[in-house]
Amino acid sequence: MTVTILYREELKEYDFGPGHPFRGDRYQIFPKFLQEHVKPDEKYRFLKAEPAKDEDLRRICDPDYIKFTKEYYRASFLEKVEDEGAFFRYHTMDNHPIGRPGRLEEAARLVIGQAKLAADLVQSGQYRKVISLGGGLHHAKRNFGEGFCIYNDVAFTGIYLVEQYRLERVLILDTDAHAGNGTAEYFYSDPRVLFIDIHQDPRTLYPGTGFAYEIGAGxxxxxxxxxxxxxxxxxxxxxxxxxxxxxxxxxxFQPQIIVRNGGSDPHFSDELTSLGLTVAGFRMIGEKVRKMAAVCDGKEIDLIASGYNREVLPYAWLALVGGLLDWDVPIDEPVRVPAILRTDSHLPETKRVVNEVKSYLRDYWKCFR
Ligand SMILES: [Zn+2]
Incomplete structure (x- = not known):
């Protein structure tokens, strides 16, 4: 099965500047690593998307947010100083670009453009699986950008599939270490999208939402x-x-398509988070998602961006993609697994969480009764 990987060099402009954990050159690591380890043959091909237009962005953002964000990120340093007060009406500090005027906003549009193309390619039947590198910007909201995220491509994918292709059952699975607070907000009252979000306990990590009792509304x-x-x-x-x-x-739920997002930040060595996955764990997630997608004829869109340990990033992403596509690739652990993590000593605690989640959802799902 050939997979399309959406990527273009301009993604490197998605860069908040020196000293920020989210640097654009992170995106160049994986395509290079992939080509060194897996021959393209029939297995994959790279494709370039076009940046999204305002009309696309209006599916997920209010017009004043789009206008401000476009002008601010494209402005020169002096022009930015004038808008500094307004910036914090629309964005948090971690979205603040450090230094030079950049093309970050255009790169953020490119990520939305990739989400749109991914949906079109899968829905047209040309490909069953499409991967968007740089995707999964799950903290962005309709009129507020935060957590390194400006426009939410996970939400765009779900909304576009529902509005453009009239899908009635979309499964979004968020395996990023952080809770997808932006994505959750978009679909909280929407019965067409089942949003499953697995993440580190919000009492211990940004964004501080994503508790088991948050089960949707209306x-x-x-x-x-x-x-x-x-x-x-x-x-x-x-x-x-x-x-x-x-x-x-x-x-x-019998989804008509699965959309998964999340990169390598649940790895035990990640600098921003405290979860305990190893590279083999990413392979398992990929395999699980591939098998789950049998209910929808293998249709899956995969959005990958996170991961702040650069040494681990390519290994974890390749393991994940290898699992998704059933590729025979080596699973190497670039950082030695500490003895304390070789067995999962937190399993009893996870069992309690699982029971808690089921108890909140029992009334809505037969499988939990
Ligand atoms: Zn994350």
Whole structure:
């Protein structure tokens, strides 16, 4: 099966500047590593998308937010000084570009353009699986940017599939270490999108949302599923969560397509987070998602961006992609796994979380009764 990987060099402009953990050159690491380890043959091809237009962005953002964001990020340093007060009406400090005027906003549009092309390619039947490198900017909201995210491509993918292709059952699975607070907000009352979010306990990590009791509202009640894992939870915890929650829900929901997002920040060595996955754990996530997608004829869109340990990033991303596509690739651990993480000592705590999640959702899902 050939997979399309959406990538273009301009993604490197998605860069907040020196000293910020989110630097644009992170994106160049994976395509290079992939080509060194896997021959393209029939396996994959790279494709370039075009940046999204205002009309695309209006599906997910208010017009004044788009206008301000475009002008601010493209402005010169002196022009920016004038707008400094307004900036914090629309964005948090971690979205503040350090230094030079850049093309960050255009790169953010490119990520939305990739989401749109991914949906078009899968819905047209040309490809079953499309990967968007640089995607998964799940903290951005309709009129507020935060957590290194300006425009939310996960939300765009879901909304575009529902509005443009009239899909009635879209599964979004967020495996990033941080809770997808932006994505959650978009679909909180929407019964067409089942949003499952597995992340580090919000009491211990930004953005501080994504508790088990947050299950959606109105018609969307029961269609938001938050699985907050204890710090250091490892491969066995993830395996349990897939077997006990994610796989049964997928079977019952019968999605028409799966959209997964999240890079390598749940790795134990990540500098911003405290989860306990190893590279082998990323392979397992990829394999699980591939098998789950059997319910929708293998249709899956994969959005990958996070990961702040650059040494681990290419290994974890390749393991994830290898699992998704059933590629025979080596699973190397670039950082020695500390003895304390070789067995998942947090499994009992994860079991309690699993039971808690099920108890909140029992009224909405037969598989939890
Ligand atoms: Zn993250």
């Amino acid at each position: 018609e969307g009640k029961g269609k938001t599923v938050n699985i907050p894992l204890p710090p250091n939870a490892g491969n066995d915890s993830y395996k349990l969560v897939f077997e006990e929650i994610i796989e049964p829900l997928t079977k019952e």
